[in-house]
Amino acid sequence: EVQLVESGGGLVQPGGSLRLSCAASGFTFSDHYMDWVRQAPGKGLEWVGRTRNKANSYTTEYAASVKGRFTISRDDSKNSLYLQMNSLKTEDTAVYYCARVSTFGLVLHHDYWGQGTLVTVSS
Amino acid sequence: DIQMTQSPSSLSASVGDRVTITCRASQSISSYLNWYQQKPGKAPKLLIYAASSLQSGVPSRFSGSGSGTDFTLTISSLQPEDFATYYCQQSYSTFPITFGQGTRLEIK
Numbered sequence: 001e002v003q004l005v006e007s008g009g010g011l012v013q014p015g016g017s018l019r020l021s022c023a024a025s026g027f028t029f030s031d032h033y034m035d036w037v038r039q040a041p042g043k044g045l046e047w048v049g050r051t052r053n054k055a056n057s058y059t060t061e062y063a064a065s066v067k068g069r070f071t072i073s074r075d076d077s078k079n080s081l082y083l084q085m086n087s088l089k090t091e092d093t094a095v096y097y098c099a100r101v102s103t104f105g106l107v108l109h110h111d112y113w114g115q116g117t118l119v120t121v122s123s
Numbered sequence: 124d125i126q127m128t129q130s131p132s133s134l135s136a137s138v139g140d141r142v143t144i145t146c147r148a149s150q151s152i153s154s155y156l157n158w159y160q161q162k163p164g165k166a167p168k169l170l171i172y173a174a175s176s177l178q179s180g181v182p183s184r185f186s187g188s189g190s191g192t193d194f195t196l197t198i199s200s201l202q203p204e205d206f207a208t209y210y211c212q213q214s215y216s217t218f219p220i221t222f223g224q225g226t227r228l229e230i231k
Contacts, residue, residue: 018192035220037167045159045167045210046188047220107173108214109157113166 002026002112004098011116016088016121022098022114024080030054030076033101036083038094046094048072050101051081052096066092088121095119125213129223135231136202140201144226146194146211155215158187158196161225162207170209171196206230 008020022034033056036048049062051072060072071084081098095118099110126149134143154172154174159167169178175196184199198205202206211223 044225045161045192045212045222050218050220061218092153104173104176107155109169109172109212110159110167111169111172111178113168115166 002100004100004112004114006096006098006114006117008120009096010087011120011122012088013123014067014088014090014121016033016108017084018088018119020083020085020098020117020119022083024079024081024098024100027112029079032073033108034072034081035099036072037097037099037110037113038092039097039116040094041089043094048083048096085119088104088119090121091103093119093121124219125152125215125217125221127211127213127221127223129209129211129226130222131175131226133227133229135229136201137231138201138203142198142201142228144196144209144211146189146196146223148192148194148213151191152213154190155213156187156189156194157212157214158185159210159212160205160207161174161210167210201228203230 005023005026012018027078033052035050051074052059069087073082094115097116098114100112102111128147130145156174158171161167175187186197209226
């Protein structure tokens with residue numbers, strides 16, 4: 001059974017840092033791209049960023065709203081995904097989901113999601 | 124960025140109704156369109172990928188169609204467990220990946 005379990009959320013002051021983790025199990029983690037998606041309270045879904053797999057050199061992509069502040073990394077030996085968040089702003093307050101990326105031909109989609117971890121940025 | 128616009132933003136319907144939700148992209152995205160269902164306090168769940176392919180385990184009353192800029196999600200006969208918020212998502216080649224604003228489906 002595929003499982004994704006996020007951790008590391010909490011309350012942080014504006015300008016602070018936080019590192020989220022996502023522990024994966026039930027599939028070959030190293031084969032897959034992995035994404036972070038967030039959802040502000042009462043709002044819609046916002047894609048945060050992606051890390052590709054080793055075959056694609058672990059390259060990353062980011063939303064403009066987080067580029068230069070957030071860093072996505074992975075440790076395939078630990079089946080884990082990370083999101084390092086620096087210079088946090090109040091508008092980064094959200095539930096953060098990790099999501100597995102799968103492909104159908106060239107169409108990528110998020111077929112499994114974690115339960116989410118809440119990050120609150122407030123003084 | 125590719126903008127995704129869903130209509131309606133909210134919808135009231137009854138059990139047994141046929142419901143259609145529309146998603147329009149600001150430029151052609153071929154069939155790079157996915158649909159998700161989200162219930163309160165839960166993670167999104169993939170329903171449809173590549174515009175019309177049903178995700179494993181999803182009931183056949185859900186279907187998707189469209190290509191280019193216009194897409195639809197149809198629920199053929201609403202069940203009580205279908206009341207939720209639905210999002211479309213484009214995964215065309217250019218970043219960022221973007222979602223529609225969501226359609227909240229409520230019980231009439």
